[in-house]
Amino acid sequence: MNNFRKPILDVLRGQTPEHIPVWLMRQAGRYLPEYREIRAKSKNFLNMCLDSDLATKITLQPIRRFDMDAAILFADILLVPMALGVPLEFCEGEGPVLKKLEDEKSIDALFYESEKVSAVFETVRRVASSLPKKTALIGFCGAPWTVACYMVDGKGKTNFTRTQTWVKEKPELLQKLITRLLDASEMYLGAQIEAGAEVLQIFDSWAGLLSGTAFARFVIEPTQELVARMKKKYPQVPIIGFPREAREGYVPYVRQTGVDALSLDSSVELNFAKRELQSVKPLQGNLDPALLVQGGSEMIKTMENILSTLGPLHIANLGHGVVPETPPEHVTELVRFIQNFRI
Ligand code: CP3
Numbered sequence: 001m002n003n004f005r006k007p008i009l010d011v012l013r014g015q016t017p018e019h020i021p022v023w024l025m026r027q028a029g030r031y032l033p034e035y036r037e038i039r040a041k042s043k044n045f046l047n048m049c050l051d052s053d054l055a056t057k058i059t060l061q062p063i064r065r066f067d068m069d070a071a072i073l074f075a076d077i078l079l080v081p082m083a084l085g086v087p088l089e090f091c092e093g094e095g096p097v098l099k100k101l102e103d104e105k106s107i108d109a110l111f112y113e114s115e116k117v118s119a120v121f122e123t124v125r126r127v128a129s130s131l132p133k134k135t136a137l138i139g140f141c142g143a144p145w146t147v148a149c150y151m152v153d154g155k156g157k158t159n160f161t162r163t164q165t166w167v168k169e170k171p172e173l174l175q176k177l178i179t180r181l182l183d184a185s186e187m188y189l190g191a192q193i194e195a196g197a198e199v200l201q202i203f204d205s206w207a208g209l210l211s212g213t214a215f216a217r218f219v220i221e222p223t224q225e226l227v228a229r230m231k232k233k234y235p236q237v238p239i240i241g242f243p244r245e246a247r248e249g250y251v252p253y254v255r256q257t258g259v260d261a262l263s264l265d266s267s268v269e270l271n272f273a274k275r276e277l278q279s280v281k282p283l284q285g286n287l288d289p290a291l292l293v294q295g296g297s298e299m300i301k302t303m304e305n306i307l308s309t310l311g312p313l314h315i316a317n318l319g320h321g322v323v324p325e326t327p328p329e330h331v332t333e334l335v336r337f338i339q340n341f342r343i
Pocket residue numbers: 024025026027028029030039045072073074075076077078090094095096140156203205321
């Protein structure tokens with residue numbers, strides 16, 4: 001087979017890859033000593049995202065060390081609210097803190113300025129020109145619902161109770177915010193593609209907070225619209241959707257949103273996934289990040305079961321991001337095992 005085919009693009013087009021491709025969410029991050037070294041010298045996380053030199057180096061770190069099949073742009077889903085004019089900080093030990101949206105006026109005031117995130121697109125250009133030929137470059141954004149959660153509650157460790165109140169009591173206001181985010185995300189993703197991103201992933205980390213009609217309105221509908229807009233302009237760029245913890249929502253999500261592949265969290269049962277989801281679209285993910293911390297035969301046995309159940313229309317990945325406690329040697333072992341697995 002042609003060496004220059006990218007296995008991940010094969011899977012996303014529904015074709016059998018030369019080997020099952022692998023990449024990991026948060027593959028560049030605090031578990032890597034070379035990341036911690038750059039982080040120790042930097043003012044803060046946001047500065048690292050907005051410095052193309054550093055962000056390029058960090059994006060390439062896991063590729064150099066592990067030779068994954070895809071690189072994911074080093075950036076953050078909260079750069080979109082920042083580009084919309086929302087003050088954003090990453091506080092040590094606290095995670096992101098944003099200025100909360102108060103009312104309709106504060107939503108009307110949101111205005112997307114692409115220049116505020118131009119460093120991100122420069123990073124994409126630089127990474128695209130330095131990747132090995134078989135390695136794909138993944139761009140991303142947060143789904144409107146998940147980004148709205150952070151903008152309404154102002155931070156992460158809140159269960160997003162204020163946002164959930166808006167769902168029930170101010171759905172029109174939330175809809176207005178979601179529409180703004182949809183427009184901004186369209187521009188943000190378009191610029192990533194123009195700069196060289198070959199695949200997109202839409203992270204809906206808090207999709208699981210909604211169900212029923214609210215899930216349809218705030219998760220499925222905006223994702224469907226975002227995918228449709230991207231497909232209209234860039235039909236060749238595959239899109240992976242990740243409605244984390246959506247449980248029974250996974251089925252309508254994969255059937256209705258138009259995504260090219262579906263990323264599974266660790267709670268999705270494999271035989272259900274094969275039967276109800278993989279019959280619709282290729283799948284990604286599912287390995288519990290805790291097993292990557294543990295390593296050894298338990299990790300390999302579980303991975304082998306995922307690979308043999310889901311077969312070649314699958315991109316190996318975790319059910320969520322790599323955690324800081326992960327020993328890098330476990331990642332080496334996992335990637336080698338997956339890439340040598342006989343389909
Ligand atoms: O390697 C990659 O996956 C690419 C880069 C990436 C980051 N964040 C870097 C990051 C991606 C794709 C994201 C997505 C992201 N950001 C999501 C969706 C995925 C998910 O985790 O559910 C969310 C919800 C965010 C928002 C965010 N960013 C939070 C809540 C936090 C704090 C929690 C944490 O893990 O520290 C961040 C910080 C962040 N984003 C770090 C990294 C490497 C840690 C920064 C550091 O302390 O060095």
